[in-house]
Amino acid sequence: MEKEKIAEKKSKPPFRVRLNRKKQKLIMCILTLFAAAAAIIFLLPTILTIANSFMGSSEISANYGIIFAENEDGGKEYIAEKINLKFIPDMVSFSQYYTVLFKSPDYLMKFWNSVILVVPIVIFQLVTASLAAYSFARLKGRLKEVIFFIYIVVMLMPYQVTLVPNYLISDWLHILDTRAAIILPGIFTPFAVFILSKIMRRIPFSLIEAAQLDGAGELQIFLHICMPLCKSALFSVAILVFIDYWNMVEQPLVLLSNSELYPLSVFLSQINSGEIGLAFAVATIYMIPTLLMFLYGEDYLVEGIAYSGGIKG
Amino acid sequence: MKAENRPPKPQRKPEKKIKKKRNIKRFLKSDAAFPYLCLLPSLVGVMIFFIIPFFVIIFYSMVDNPINKEFVFLNNYISVIKNTAFRRAALNTLTFSAVSVPLAVVLSMLLAMLLDSKIPFVSQFRTSFLCPMMVPVASVVLIWQVIFHYNGALNDFLSHFGVEKIDWLKSTKGQIVVVVLFLWKNLGYNMILFLSALNNIPKDIVEVATLEGAGGFYKFFRIKLRYLSPTILFVGILSLINSFKVFREVYLLTGDYPFDSLYMLQHFMNNTFRNIDYQKLSSAAILMAIVMVLIIGALFIAENKFGEDVED
Numbered sequence: 001m002e003k004e005k006i007a008e009k010k011s012k013p014p015f016r017v018r019l020n021r022k023k024q025k026l027i028m029c030i031l032t033l034f035a036a037a038a039a040i041i042f043l044l045p046t047i048l049t050i051a052n053s054f055m056g057s058s059e060i061s062a063n064y065g066i067i068f069a070e071n072e073d074g075g076k077e078y079i080a081e082k083i084n085l086k087f088i089p090d091m092v093s094f095s096q097y098y099t100v101l102f103k104s105p106d107y108l109m110k111f112w113n114s115v116i117l118v119v120p121i122v123i124f125q126l127v128t129a130s131l132a133a134y135s136f137a138r139l140k141g142r143l144k145e146v147i148f149f150i151y152i153v154v155m156l157m158p159y160q161v162t163l164v165p166n167y168l169i170s171d172w173l174h175i176l177d178t179r180a181a182i183i184l185p186g187i188f189t190p191f192a193v194f195i196l197s198k199i200m201r202r203i204p205f206s207l208i209e210a211a212q213l214d215g216a217g218e219l220q221i222f223l224h225i226c227m228p229l230c231k232s233a234l235f236s237v238a239i240l241v242f243i244d245y246w247n248m249v250e251q252p253l254v255l256l257s258n259s260e261l262y263p264l265s266v267f268l269s270q271i272n273s274g275e276i277g278l279a280f281a282v283a284t285i286y287m288i289p290t291l292l293m294f295l296y297g298e299d300y301l302v303e304g305i306a307y308s309g310g311i312k313g
Numbered sequence: 314m315k316a317e318n319r320p321p322k323p324q325r326k327p328e329k330k331i332k333k334k335r336n337i338k339r340f341l342k343s344d345a346a347f348p349y350l351c352l353l354p355s356l357v358g359v360m361i362f363f364i365i366p367f368f369v370i371i372f373y374s375m376v377d378n379p380i381n382k383e384f385v386f387l388n389n390y391i392s393v394i395k396n397t398a399f400r401r402a403a404l405n406t407l408t409f410s411a412v413s414v415p416l417a418v419v420l421s422m423l424l425a426m427l428l429d430s431k432i433p434f435v436s437q438f439r440t441s442f443l444c445p446m447m448v449p450v451a452s453v454v455l456i457w458q459v460i461f462h463y464n465g466a467l468n469d470f471l472s473h474f475g476v477e478k479i480d481w482l483k484s485t486k487g488q489i490v491v492v493v494l495f496l497w498k499n500l501g502y503n504m505i506l507f508l509s510a511l512n513n514i515p516k517d518i519v520e521v522a523t524l525e526g527a528g529g530f531y532k533f534f535r536i537k538l539r540y541l542s543p544t545i546l547f548v549g550i551l552s553l554i555n556s557f558k559v560f561r562e563v564y565l566l567t568g569d570y571p572f573d574s575l576y577m578l579q580h581f582m583n584n585t586f587r588n589i590d591y592q593k594l595s596s597a598a599i600l601m602a603i604v605m606v607l608i609i610g611a612l613f614i615a616e617n618k619f620g621e622d623v624e625d
Contacts, residue, residue, distance in 0.1 A: 028430075028431070028432060031427060031430060031432050032432045032433060032434070034427065035427055035428070035432060035434075035438050036438075038424070038438075038442070039437075039438050039441035039442065040441075041497075042441050042442050042444055042445055042497065042500075042501070043441045043444055045445075045448075045453040045456040045457065045460075045497075046444055046445070046448050046452075046453060048456045049452055049453055049455065049456050052455075052456075064459055085459060085460075085466040128354045128355040128358065129355060131351040131352070131354060131355065132351060132352050132354070132355035132356070134348060134351050135348040135349060135350075135351040135352040136352070138348040139348050139349070139352075147352075147356065150359075150364065151359065153606070154359060154363050154364070156550065156554060156605065156609060157602060157605060158554055158557035158558065158601065158605065159557070159558065159560075159579065160557060160578050160579055160582050160597075160598065160601050161598045161599075161601050161602045161605070162363060163582065163586075163598075164366075164370055164582075164594050164595060164598040165362065165363055165366030165367045165369075165370060165598075166362060166363075166366070167586065167594075168366045168369060168370065168591075169361060169362055169365075169366045184358075184362060185362040185363075187358060188355060188358030188359050188361075188362050188363070190355075190359060193355060217344045217347070218344050218345070218347035218348060219347055222347070222351070243446070243447060243449075246449055247449050247450055247451070247561065249450075249451075249560070249561040249564055249565065250558075250560060250561065250579060253564075253583055254582070254583060254586050264451065265449055265450070265451040265565075266451075268451035268452070268454065268565070269451060269454060269564065269565040269566075269568065276455075279455055280455060283451070283452035283453070283454075283455055284452070286449055286451060286452050287447075287448050287449055287452040290447045290448065290449060291447060291448070293447070294443070294444070294447040298440060298443070301443070302439070302443075302505050305502055305505040305506060305509075306505060306506065306508075306509035308506070309506040309509060309510065309543075309544055309547050
């Protein structure tokens, strides 16, 4: 009898529950719509930039002339009464890309400037940081904790503070106005050390102990145990460091006075005045490396961000 | 191990020193030295480029000029604080941080909870929220200009509702634009931090609370928020640091000389760098460092008080 009753109860959920389910479905729908709206806002500027890069330069100046013509020399060269924000070009054209790639080498030079600044920073920061992280994970004692604390404080300081020491030391070393003035301080930024040492500390001690019993030296432990276990973390740190420096604006403005050496990130802001017709193509080319990294390494990136959470941990 | 196998140098030193040197050498050759040596490259770099010059800056901030080196104690600080441009920049930066940091924390937490609530297409949404972080600011700045210009898309859109044209970038509304840009750029990163924190909340505690009849609000404020508090602290600090970096967006949007309400500390620093006024630079930098340390310390203390009874 009782069992039957229970079975009956299970098969027919009470009215309130059924209503709740409907209500829940409705809530889910609203939440999904909300998330979709937010997602569109987040994606819009990127998509617009890419879409606009496929417009011919006459179409661009017809659409945005009113904004950028003014900037040129304060003149009143109105081309259209209103601006025209469009997703789909009237006619797909690669003329912007053609001009950027084959006719005006200036932009490619600036792109190369960015690469030559960022790649050494990423590589050498990973090398020194993984070594330092290993020693922070292996060593014990008060001194190590003090040093680690100093690293955290340096990491937390904004550019407005750290650029002054950087400028001073670059002046002393006579590397001001050269690429080294940006690359060298970039290599020793403690961010990567911080994340990597957090990850290395999670490696179970028993693993290292077992390796030691088998006769592995410290170098072997580092190379054959810690490094393979940190592979994905290294990749995600590389992505994070890369984006940060690919975006740099403050350092070149302060440390480089020769604008020939400026990376594309700074140069792009000075494009507007003149050649709006190809600015969108340059902007798109500039985001290709980071977008590719994002497409291939999103999971690593998410993992890396998650690791960075929690200063105390 | 092999890296430390340097050939021994010839020695012409008294007995005791030789013994000490040998000990050090033996240690350097031994396996135990490897972790210490690992730290060296990074530590030397940090020392040279950050720590040592920082102490020099403290010295510079207290002398009248680098050649004369006469000790003037706090005079430089006082003149920096009295400087109207510095005040303007500090005020703008602080108001910006005070508005944008809480917004960044709350909104990214809401986004994380949205993605945590079993809606479909979670991974697609995650990708699109993370996208702005991967796109270089310089690349999208053109679109932002098109949107926020006096004759731009936003004013055009608003005019349909009878709103008068607003010059977004060249009026006091400029701060709103920058806050929007800042949130757009940083919410994704913070959201991931909150998502992983939400995942780490012990499931059984939430389940017990549900069985005992706890409502959604109770579960959120009494359980989840407690476990999220270290992440809230971290996201807060991170957003604070990032809010100091917003100069990038402002510079790319408006150049060297923006509207008054967008004049940030980095603009002030850039102008001072141009004049190479070491006294002004160093005292301004140290003032900022002190303020940062105070704010972050206060956040740490607040978090410790709030989350003390939650074991990690």
